[in-house]
Amino acid sequence: MSHKALPMLFINLGGEMLYILDQRLRAQSIPGEKAVKVMHDIIGTMFNKRFMDELFKPQDAYSKKAMRTVFNRLAHASIMRLNAASMDKLYDLMTMAVKYQMTLCPRPQDLLLITLNHMDAIYRFVQGNANVKQQVEKVYKQIILMYASLPAGEFVLIRQTLLGFFQDMHIRVSIFLKDKVQNNNGRFVLSKVGPVPFSCEVPGTMRFFNENGISITSVMFTAGGAYKGVMKEGVYTMVGERSTKLGTNMYSAGRGVEAAALAAPPKPVVTSKDIEQSAPNPLAKAELNLLSQLIVGDTKTPSGGAFRLNLFNTDAEEEEAEKVRPPDAVDYGTVINIDASKVQQSEELQRIMGDLQVGATSKSKSSASKGDDLLDLMDSAS
Secondary structure (H helix, E strand, C coil), X not given: CCCCCHHHHHHHHHHHHHHHHHHHHHHCCCXXXXXHHHHHHHHHXXXXXXXXXXXXXXXXXXXXXXXXXXXXXXXXXXXXXXXXXXXXXXXXXXXXXXXXXXXXXCCCCHHHHHHHHHHHHHHHHCCCCHHHHXXXXXXXXXXXXXXCCCCHHHHHHHHHHHHHHHCCCCCCEHHHHHCCCECCCCCXXXXXXXXXXXXXXXXXXXXXXXXXXXXXXXXXXXXXXXXXXXXCCCCCCCCCCCCCCCCCCCCCCCCCHHHCECCCCCCCCCCCCCHHHHCXXXXXXXXXXXXXXXXXXXXXXXXXXXXXXXXXXXXHHHHHHHHCCCCCCCCCCCCXXXXXXXXXXXXXXXXXXXXXXXXXXXXXXXXXXXXXXHHHHHHHHC
């Protein structure tokens, strides 16, 4: 497992979330001023300096539940509110889009190009907001510093870690189904034709070498597919041609999010690998619930300009999706306000919170408690 996969996972998922929210804000005719505020608030929280500094520290990737909790907090960092069903749909679309990109990238190094495609789109979203624009520029630099000079083997490990995160996620998305890149069981179709990875030759030539390693003759043959070579490598700088469409906005061509996720996906097949969904560890679940309570802190109540965003075609569809949610599904939209400074806090909670505090001279830190908790940082940024 790579300790450098988390920033890529977070930024790519965040980019897809912003694509979806941008499309839905337009589809629901949300006033431009409010829509811009939502996008800028979320991006500002997402790229908060302290939060990013913590995110880029070498560490294990988050679990699926922890990552879902992070994005629930992020989606509600502004005046926009989503109910549980819409949040479910938003996260499903985000995860399947990024899984598709991670699966189809021609070579592991292209993960960086996919990430930069998301960053390019995010940068365009914040034009006109100097402060947030500066935050995004700093993250560009952090990404290039961490990833641009990595060897191919490290990218292989990062890709393996990312695909491991998305393993056993097989949610059907109608855009993918219509393009015939996804089967009805939710698995992606890998094409055998198309562009080959950069610096690779197009199949169709067989060469013969002598004992000195010199090519003496070659034979052409039919490869059985339409292949084409990539003439130039994508640019790993802040500005430049990425040479791949993976990571760009697939909703920008008039394809609405309302048609993207099927309203009633089939019940997922439970496998022994899908531990978090099938038989969660009771202690881990209790720990996550406690964490969700502790991280809330003093949540800001939105002003009178708050509004609700619907990820479905109609309110009726959203209500129907709410009814069919599994009864044991975690309601990530439930927010519990806890003022940890009040004396009347329970002794048990005070003890647990004291145990979770990390001293300034502590040298032994777990992946869940390195520095300030990422979710605490997100709360302080929102």
